[in-house]
Amino acid sequence: xxxxxxxxxxxxxTAAHRLAIAICVALLAAxxxxxxxxxxxTDVRGHLPDLRFRLVGGAGHPVTAQALRGxxxxxxxxxxxxxxxxxxTMTHLHRVIVDLGPLAKDVRILFVSVDPAxxxxxxxxxxxxxxxxxxxxLTGDMSEIETLAKRYRVAFKRGPDLPGGGYEVTHSSAIYxxxxxxxxxxxxxxxxxxxxxxxxLRILIGTEGSR
Amino acid sequence: MMRAIGRRTVAALLGAALLGAAAGPVAAATIGVSHAWIRVLPGDLPAAGYARLENxxxxxxxxxGAHSGSYRRIMLHESLTSGGMAEMxxxxxLTIPAHGRAALSPGGYHLMLMGAVRPxxxxxxxxxxxxxxxxxxxxxxxxxxPANTSRGP
Numbered sequence: 001x002x003x004x005x006x007x008x009x010x011x012x013x014t015a016a017h018r019l020a021i022a023i024c025v026a027l028l029a030a031x032x033x034x035x036x037x038x039x040x041x042t043d044v045r046g047h048l049p050d051l052r053f054r055l056v057g058g059a060g061h062p063v064t065a066q067a068l069r070g071x072x073x074x075x076x077x078x079x080x081x082x083x084x085x086x087x088x089t090m091t092h093l094h095r096v097i098v099d100l101g102p103l104a105k106d107v108r109i110l111f112v113s114v115d116p117a118x119x120x121x122x123x124x125x126x127x128x129x130x131x132x133x134x135x136x137x138l139t140g141d142m143s144e145i146e147t148l149a150k151r152y153r154v155a156f157k158r159g160p161d162l163p164g165g166g167y168e169v170t171h172s173s174a175i176y177x178x179x180x181x182x183x184x185x186x187x188x189x190x191x192x193x194x195x196x197x198x199x200x201l202r203i204l205i206g207t208e209g210s211r
Numbered sequence: 212m213m214r215a216i217g218r219r220t221v222a223a224l225l226g227a228a229l230l231g232a233a234a235g236p237v238a239a240a241t242i243g244v245s246h247a248w249i250r251v252l253p254g255d256l257p258a259a260g261y262a263r264l265e266n267x268x269x270x271x272x273x274x275x276g277a278h279s280g281s282y283r284r285i286m287l288h289e290s291l292t293s294g295g296m297a298e299m300x301x302x303x304x305l306t307i308p309a310h311g312r313a314a315l316s317p318g319g320y321h322l323m324l325m326g327a328v329r330p331x332x333x334x335x336x337x338x339x340x341x342x343x344x345x346x347x348x349x350x351x352x353x354x355x356x357p358a359n360t361s362r363g364p
Contacts, residue, residue: 078297080252083259083324085290085297087250088317091359126253130358155296162301164284166257166325173297190292190318 039203040196041177041186048176048184051075053148055112055140058125063138065182071108072204074188075176077154079115079169080127086111089173089190090131092197097132099198103205106180109135114149114156114171116142152176152184179204241268242307244341247353248363249324250317251333258331260285260322260339260353261315261363266307273304273344274313281337283326290318299323304344333357 050065051073057063074093078086090111097104111128113119119127119139128137139145149156149172156171177186177200185204188197247262266272277285289302305320307313315321322339331337335355340348354364 083257094359170298
């Protein structure tokens with residue numbers, strides 16, 4: 001064998017070696033994307049703080065995040081004088097709960113008012129419960145609500161007075177999902193389907209026991 | 212000066228009269244309203260009214276408002292979601308194109324129904340009069356449904 005042939009063979013072997021590595025890397029990447037935790041919602045684990053608040057529930061008693069440990073929480077901000085957009089999201093979450101069936105026993109919808117001036121504890125609880133028996137309506141001091149909203153970068157703004165009285169409140173439409181230890185795990189938007197939200201909740205509920 | 216104002220006023224009145232005369236009877240015959248329902252919320256919280264609107268005529272028609280003996284105040288509203296923010300705002304009208312459709316539907320245009328004269332419960336039938344540009348009206352029976360209704364009738 002001539003020296004030039006040996007060099008050519010060596011170059012071939014190196015090229016084949018590189019190709020093999022590239023294939024392995026591609027396969028690994030493909031395997032990774034099919035990992036069990038293929039979230040369909042936005043994974044925010046480690047990017048947002050744990051659930052913490054001190055608000056007021058339907059009976060007028062204080063409710064803290066600590067009382068909800070052991071439950072997967074779906075947190076949504078709204079206001080009861082909202083007859084269209086908020087009901088659409090609350091109905092959406094209700095359908096997800098129905099879809100989950102018995103798995104939903106440790107899932108809780110939290111509806112937090114961004115309009116405490118009008119939303120008394122009783123009104124906000126009645127409003128939330130009108131959508132799902134597993135929904136809890138919370139209100140409280142504006143400062144406590146602002147603190148909770150800021151914690152999750154939720155914005156809200158009271159609109160101008162309407163002719164004839166009343167006003168609207170513009171607010172973030174996201175749904176924050178927390179695990180049973182109160183850790184922020186996922187963010188859903190009203191545009192996510194029932195199926196996608198239920199899919200991720202099934203994974204979250206399924207992984208709780210082993211973690 | 213007086214004459215100029217007078218002319219403008221007369222022209223405006225004439226215009227309104229002509230529009231009213233033209234749109235009134237035409238609209239009544241050409242507008243179809245179906246699947247009308249109300250999402251009932253607890254207590255005296257405002258409710259939302261939805262319906263499908265069809266214009267069988269050759270001219271576009273604008274829904275400009277509504278009134279009812281069952282609610283003290285009704286406004287035409289639109290919900291908008293942009294940049295992750297949900298907003299509801301009052302709108303002046305909803306256009307139904309010629310030979311076309313438009314909808315008052317969840318997450319979009321809707322009637323905001325305020326100040327129920329008597330409590331409205333799921334299953335109730337509520338009469339609401341839709342008002343169109345030009346003065347035409349259409350009185351429609353809306354079916355009251357529970358808060359967590361996904362799809363209307």
